[in-house]
Amino acid sequence: MCLAVPMKIVEIDGLDAVAELQGVRRRVRLDLVDDCKVGDYVLIHAGFVIEKLDEEQAKKSLETWEEFLSSQEK
Amino acid sequence: MTDFLKDFRSAGLLNELRERLRGMKFKKEIKIMEVCGTHTMQIHRFGIHQMLPEGVKLISGPGCPVCVTPNEYIDFAVELARAGYTVATFGDMIRVPGSYSSLEKVRAEGGDVRVVYSPMDAYEMAKEGGKTVVFLAIGFETTAPSIAATLLRAEAEGVKNFYVLPGGKLVPPALRALSADPELRISGYLLPGHVSVILGRKDYLFLKELGIPGVISGFEPVDILQSIILLLGLIKEEKAEVVNNYPRAVREEGNPKAKGMMWEVFREGDSRWRGLDLIPKSGLFLREKYMGRDGFKAFDISPPEPKENPACRCGDVLKGLINPPECPLFRTVCTPENPIGPCMVSSEGSCSAWYKFG
Numbered sequence: 001m002c003l004a005v006p007m008k009i010v011e012i013d014g015l016d017a018v019a020e021l022q023g024v025r026r027r028v029r030l031d032l033v034d035d036c037k038v039g040d041y042v043l044i045h046a047g048f049v050i051e052k053l054d055e056e057q058a059k060k061s062l063e064t065w066e067e068f069l070s071s072q073e074k
Numbered sequence: 075m076t077d078f079l080k081d082f083r084s085a086g087l088l089n090e091l092r093e094r095l096r097g098m099k100f101k102k103e104i105k106i107m108e109v110c111g112t113h114t115m116q117i118h119r120f121g122i123h124q125m126l127p128e129g130v131k132l133i134s135g136p137g138c139p140v141c142v143t144p145n146e147y148i149d150f151a152v153e154l155a156r157a158g159y160t161v162a163t164f165g166d167m168i169r170v171p172g173s174y175s176s177l178e179k180v181r182a183e184g185g186d187v188r189v190v191y192s193p194m195d196a197y198e199m200a201k202e203g204g205k206t207v208v209f210l211a212i213g214f215e216t217t218a219p220s221i222a223a224t225l226l227r228a229e230a231e232g233v234k235n236f237y238v239l240p241g242g243k244l245v246p247p248a249l250r251a252l253s254a255d256p257e258l259r260i261s262g263y264l265l266p267g268h269v270s271v272i273l274g275r276k277d278y279l280f281l282k283e284l285g286i287p288g289v290i291s292g293f294e295p296v297d298i299l300q301s302i303i304l305l306l307g308l309i310k311e312e313k314a315e316v317v318n319n320y321p322r323a324v325r326e327e328g329n330p331k332a333k334g335m336m337w338e339v340f341r342e343g344d345s346r347w348r349g350l351d352l353i354p355k356s357g358l359f360l361r362e363k364y365m366g367r368d369g370f371k372a373f374d375i376s377p378p379e380p381k382e383n384p385a386c387r388c389g390d391v392l393k394g395l396i397n398p399p400e401c402p403l404f405r406t407v408c409t410p411e412n413p414i415g416p417c418m419v420s421s422e423g424s425c426s427a428w429y430k431f432g
């Protein structure tokens with residue numbers, strides 16, 4: 001039940017917004033986050049944006065893992 | 075899949091991680107608990123049990139809100155629907171057998187039971203239709219802020235006919251209870267990613283004092299394998315650290331705005347969990363200010379004494395004491411088509427995950 005889906009914000013009207021994933025659009029609410037913008041990647045749970053996804057962090061953590069794996073080659 | 079996330083599904087990286095995991099060696103038996111039901115589902119779907127090195131066991135915990143909701147709660151909801159109120163609920167809840175009936179059965183008998191995707195849908199039903207709507211407010215920290223925001227909106231817009239049945243639960247108190255159980259002896263926790271989005275890493279630091287490491291994990295197979303590798307490393311080095319391996323979504327402090335809204339509406343109190351009994355300060359109840367919207371208080375409903383099905387071992391499954399196939403009813407009598415207990419109903423219940431993916 002704690003499933004949350006990554007989607008992209010495509011429209012905002014006050015606290016109402018529309019998010020999209022692979023062509024599927026869904027009405028969502030922005031009550032739980034500050035300054036969400038069109039184009040932001042977000043996590044949606046039960047019709048609410050619960051957090052913005054951090055693209056930089058995503059890249060960084062993958063890089064760290066790649067380094068970790070190659071530095072420990074057997 | 076959003077573009078920058080597709081690397082978390084990369085087969086190459088997955089293979090590398092799998093190799094790495096396979097190469098790890100341990101002298102004594104290690105028990106990792108995955109606390110979140112969505113993790114349970116993914117772990118089975120991607121066959122992660124088969125990738126674990128010898129001596130390492132993954133056990134499921136109480137992380138399925140539908141599964142840990144006690145029968146008395148379901149019985150109350152059933153009676154509400156029988157009394158003619160509109161009961162709105164997340165889908166998983168509807169087929170869960172209570173002591174005497176289920177919401178699905180009451181609906182077939184003519185009760186007004188609606189499945190919603192968001193608490194906001196239930197609210198709009200109340201606002202537009204004018205009927206008395208009671209929303210079944212179950213779920214962990216992931217869900218509670220959304221319910222709180224919906225209730226606050228009902229307050230702001232003066233919609234009086236929207237009620238909630240408080241049944242929310244908190245993960246950290248359950249972890250404390252599980253950690254103290256001498257029968258279980260958990261070596262480390264795979265911590266629930268989306269509960270952590272709200273809580274932040276900080277709220278798990280008490281694990282350090284208990285001497286048990288934890289890793290916050292995302293839900294892609296790459297995330298889960300990475301997190302298991304990190305956790306096994308911590309266990310091996312006997313470091314009771316709490317590591318955030320889901321930094322694209324989880325911040326150190328969590329989501330303070332969501333948390334604030336949750337605590338504006340709810341207060342903590344002792345709460346009963348199926349399988350774990352009464353856990354101190356583990357449940358969410360409405361604050362005095364919003365008591366007028368509490369479905370338990372607002373309606374004159376008194377369900378009969380709750381009773382459990384003694385043959386169902388769901389409680390032991392939720393505590394990680396047995397795996398579903400050890401329940402004599404598993405697959406023989408109890409199936410997703412004819413579920414005996416909630417752990418077989420919910421798609422993220424352990425029994426259902428074992429049934430579907432083995």
Ligand code: SF4
Pocket residue numbers: 385386387388389391398401402403404405408409413414415416417418419425
């Ligand atoms: S298999 Fe069915 S009866 Fe057995 S523990 Fe799971 S839900 Fe209960």
